[in-house]
Amino acid sequence: MKFIIDLDGTLLNGDQSNLDSVEFMKYLNDRNFDYLVMTNSIKSPSLIQEKLKNxxxxxxxxxxxxxxxAINCYLKIRGxxxxxxxxxxxxIEQIDGVINNENPEIVILLDFEKxxxxxxxxxxxxxxxxxGIPVITASGSNYYxxxxxxxxxTGSFACLLETAGEMTIPVFGKPSYEYFMSGLRLLNASSRxxxxxxxxxxxxxxxxxxxxxxxxxxxxGKYVEGDELNVPQAMCLESFMDVFKVDLRS
Ligand SMILES: [Mg+2]
Structure with a gap:
């Protein structure tokens, strides 16, 4: 069994740990479980690592x-x-590519505000x-x-460009299919x-x-009473360690 675990509202509650997240992550590390911490934040992985370490x-x-x-993974696969x-x-420094504003093979939308x-x-x-140059975006959110x-x-600007260009811009953030598939590739795991x-x-x-x-x-985190009714297929956890109590074969 491998895990993909959300960061904000899941492992962390603001700058604090959440529920039994410290115990759970120690359990995974001690037993060499494979996992990814998956976030929609485009803060550098080292900043996220530091935040968790704290x-x-x-x-x-x-x-x-x-x-x-995920974008770097996509660039590599597509060459x-x-x-x-x-x-x-x-x-920009985190992107594994060469900046070529004249003749790019792809346009990547990260941040419009800063x-x-x-x-x-x-x-x-x-x-x-x-x-005809393809475009991808790190975020599909219209606002934060x-x-x-x-x-x-960024999602608002992606929408504007989609309307003008009469095309769809793939999102590399949850809940996009491509984003989760990149996670599975990194874990070298099948979805099941x-x-x-x-x-x-x-x-x-x-x-x-x-x-x-x-x-x-x-x-x-974002959970509110009754959310589980929208996704009846999901198991519901009061604590992280509960995940091991649920019959995983079901
Ligand atoms: Mg969250």
Missing amino acids: VGIDIGIDKVMNPIN LSNVFVVGSQME TNVNYNKLQEVFSLICK LKNGQKVLD EVIVIGDDWKTDIKGALEVGCKPALIKS
Whole structure:
């Protein structure tokens, strides 16, 4: 049995550990279980590793999967190296590709906020779409919460470009099929071997079901009473260690 485990609201509750996550991760490490910590955050894996270390969870950097890892996996499989990236310098440096704004093989949308993208930049991407250059995005979210206020996220700009280009932009974040498939490739596992643990039925659980993994909805983070009714196939966990009490053959 292998695991894909969500980060925020699952292993972590803000900057603190959540439920028995420390005990559970120690259990997995001590018994050499294979797992990935899968997040939609595009913070660098080393920052995520450090955040977990601060609460007493030790994981190798290779166990952190974020949209940038998945994008790198995709570039490698497709043999793509010339890229056009919308994102901050720190994010661009994480992409395993050569920046080639004139003749890219693919456009990668990461962050529009920190780079303060303007009309000309959007037009530049649109021109590439018109030339038939494929586009992928690290996020399908239209907004996120910043100090309690809704602010535009990359997904909104991806929607704009999809409308203008009359095409669909694949999302490399949960719940996308491609994202979970990248996770299975990294784990070298078939979907039936993998349990996905997460607090969000719309992203973690729906995504898990789509690829055929066994989903486990943990009652913390984004979970609200009754969420399990939306995903009756998922096992419901009050604590992480409960996952071992459920009959996994069912
Ligand atoms: Mg979560």
